[in-house]
Structures are given as C-alpha cells and as structure tokens.
Amino acid sequence: MTNIFPKNFLWGASSSAFQIEGGWDEDGKGKTVADFNSFKKSAMQADSKVASDFYHHWKEDIDLMKELGLKTYRFSLSWARIIPDGDGEINRTGIDFYNKVIDYLIECNITPFVTLYHFDLPYALVEKYNGWESRDCAFAFERYAKVCFENFGDRVKYWQPHNEQNLMMRVKERMNIYVDDAYEVEKMRATMDYHMCLAHALATNACHGMIEDGKIGPSISATVTYPYSNKPEDVWAAKLNDNFKTNYLLDMHFNGEYPAYYMNYLRGLGIVPHMPEEDKEVLKNAKMDFIAFNYYRTLCARHIEATDENQRGSRGENEIDYDLYGYFKIEKNPNLKATEYGAQIDPIGMRIALNDYYRRYHLPLIITENGLGTADVLTEDERVHDDYRINYLRDHIDACRKGIEDGVELMGYCPWSVIDLLSSHQGFKKRYGFVYINREDHDFKDLRRIKKDSFFWYQNIIKSNGQDL
DSSP states (O other), X not given: OOOOSXXXXXXXXXXXXXXXXXXXTGGGOOOBHHHHHHHHTTTTSOOXXXXXXXXXXXXXXXXXXXXXXXXXEEEEOOHHHHSTTSSSOOOHHHHHHHXXXXXXXXXXXXXXXXXXXXXXXXXXXXXXXXXXXXXXXXXXXXXHHHXXXXXXXXXXXXXXXXXXXXXXXXXXXXXXXXXXXXHHHHHHHHHHHHHHHHHHHHHHHHHHHHSTTOEEOOEEEOXXXXXXXXXXXXXXXXXXXXXXXXXXXXXXXHHSSOOHHHHHHHHHHTOOOOOOTTHHHHHHHOOOSOEEEEOOOOEEEEOOOXXXXXXXXXXXXXXXXXXXXXXXXXXXXXXSOBXXXXXXXXXXXXXXXXXXXXXXXXXXXXXXXXXXXXXXXXXXXXXXXXXXXXXXXXXXXXXXXXXXXXXXOEEEEOOBXXXXXXXXXXXXXXXXXXXXXXXOSSOOTTOOEEEOHHHHHHHHHHHTTXXXX
C-alpha cells in the first residue's frame, strides 16, 4: 500500500475536560453545566467528580501519550477552572495547572490542540444570564478566550472555540433548556445558537490578533445523510438534513451570515434572533483557518409532509435523531451494522464527509473525534483484547487515506479517546480509550492505567505513518 499520509501528519487522540479531569471543585474550580447534569444521573452512573482523574494523573497520562507516539493531543480547557464564575476573577491555580500540562506536552514533543469550550459552561452563567440566551455570555466567552490566548498562546498555536455547537443545540440539557412549550424551546435554541456564533467570531478575531501564527477553526459534528430512496423528494430531504444539522453553521463561520434557506426557516417559525448591525463586521472578519469535525455515523432521511398537527418546521423525535416536519424524517439504514449504542458504522461516510467539506470550503481538515464506544472487558491477566476497536479504527483510517487520495487536504486524525473517560449518558460502561481506566461507575478501585491491544496497534500505525494499516 502506498503511503500517502504527509510527513507532518498530526496523529493524535482526544479528550474533554469534564470527561477526563475530575477534581471538579478542587483548587478553586467552579461548577459547570456538565457537572450539574452529571450529578443528576449519579445514582445510575459515574459523575464528573473524579472521572478519569487526569487532574492528579496528568504527568503519568502524558507519559502514556508519549509512549503511544502521539504527535498531537486535542483536549479542552475548563472555563470554570480558569474563571470559576465565568466572567469574574481569574483563578491563577487553574492557569498554573494548564501551564504544567502544556509545558509537559511540548517537552514530550506532543503538539497541544486546544478546545476552549466542550459542553461545560460555568454554571454561574446559567444562574446569572441563563447562559447562551444572553449576549452577555458571548462577551464573557470572548474575555475567557483572551485570557487563554494571553496565558497559553506563546506555546499553543491550534485552537477551537466550541466543540460541536451544532450537536449541543440538539440536546436541551447541555443548553440548560427546561421549558416545555415547543415554540419557546425553538426560540431559545435559535437565540443561543446565534450568540454562540457571535462568541465563536469574537474568539476567532482575538486569536488572530493576539497569537503569532495562531490557527483557529470550528469543531462540528459531521452530518452525512443518504436518501431513503431514489425518489427526488427523499434525495432533497437528505440534503436538507445535512444543511439544517451542520452546513448552516459552517456557512455562518465561512461567510459571516446564515444561508438563505436557514433564514427562511427561522422567519417561517417566527424565531429570528436579535442580530444587531454591529455584529456583521465581527462575523465577516472571523475567518476560520481549518475545519475540525467529529465523525461517528451517517444518517438516512426521507421526505415528510407537514400536517395540521405538526406544522412545517416543527420538530419530531425518534430513537435515531430528530425529524423536521416539511423537511426530513430520519430512518434506520438497513445496509449498515450498528454499535451496541445504536450508532451505525460507516467508514465510507467519513470519506464522503472529507470530500464534501473540502469541496465546499477548500480549507485544511482535521478529524478531532472518531471512535468505538463499548463495554471493554479486563481479563484475569489484565489485558483488554479490543480487536473490534482496532477493526473500526483501521477502516476509518483507511477512509482518511482514500480521502487524501481524492485530493483532500487532511492534516490530522485524533480518535476519541486517548484513555477511557466519562460518557455523558453511559458513565464508564461505554469505553473508547486506548488505555483502560481501572474503575467502574461506583467503584473507583485503584484508577490504574492499563494499555489495551488497540494501544499497541495505534502505536504502530503512528510509527509507520499509516503504512501498516
């Protein structure tokens, strides 16, 4: 097999602060929305109080990353560890912690790739503003981003403002939306989404102004949708699903304004957010340097008519993803196998995503999440034989190789996740990592780090720069 991965390809792995760090209230850190939501589930599964305890094992974990051969580590900072109440005093202890992590990564020749916000809004901003419903939250985020750029920008050159903004909007608890009225829910979503776009633009402009050679871009949840049949209405429904769940946001980041089809949708529902004239220049100037995307599955859609009961633009839920009456209905694809948690496995879909995003925007791409979550088993001789994960990753890395052959400028691949970490909905039952964390949901055991078979396989993939697929 011809090796076509670039010599400087960023072989990496990913995590997020609330899912890996623990130490949720140590050394001045404030509570986050992610903490709040995890505590509500704590009778059934693990919460964020300890997680994988990276806060106390960071040096050991980075040593494992070095042994694995990572070229980059994509991780998030906790806004509430740096500014506990979101927009007040800076917590120097939090700054010091991330300085230690960043310095040691660089000492180990691992490039830090930093996300500023990964589902963990400081809860004080919910209490003060109802979070992203207020423009004040966008400017609080700008200040937080500038604090990070000032303190870490001399060493960190790759940044992402938000992780999966487009997916966050689909999950009400992540946005702290607890109203029942369907119209009010959609109005809040539209307002919050716009304010996050503004925050993204403010941070992007600040990065370019403050960090020499700084690169910044969005991290989106990729949506690739197949038509349920070859009926023209179903083909169009599949395109609309991609547009409404992902492309509208990338178009905003690229062009500085929502596309017409999305504005028509907002107007049709009467939920156009307040977009002051002074925002236009901010949004237009915020040019992304790359596009990062997280890829786990594809979807399948058919056309669905609006009815008197379900008017055009109203949302319906099913076990796979949400429907939008008058636009699309999501169906299970009978041609694909799925993980035990329902995500249909489709490496070809990743190749389609690579080609589609590169064709639309002609910007460098990096995959910042892709992985298989399942209940790994630790054997009596303390091994984890995860051939299923190896097979999954091999097929998806091969899709990356084919995407590069297609002409896509792909600069890196960072599977989810570097070590086992807290799943928002399945705790430690659903594991993704190359390293097993010896704990269960309600039994911390000894938190030992145990290398899985996939660790050694990925180590060889990195060492051979993808040659030994």
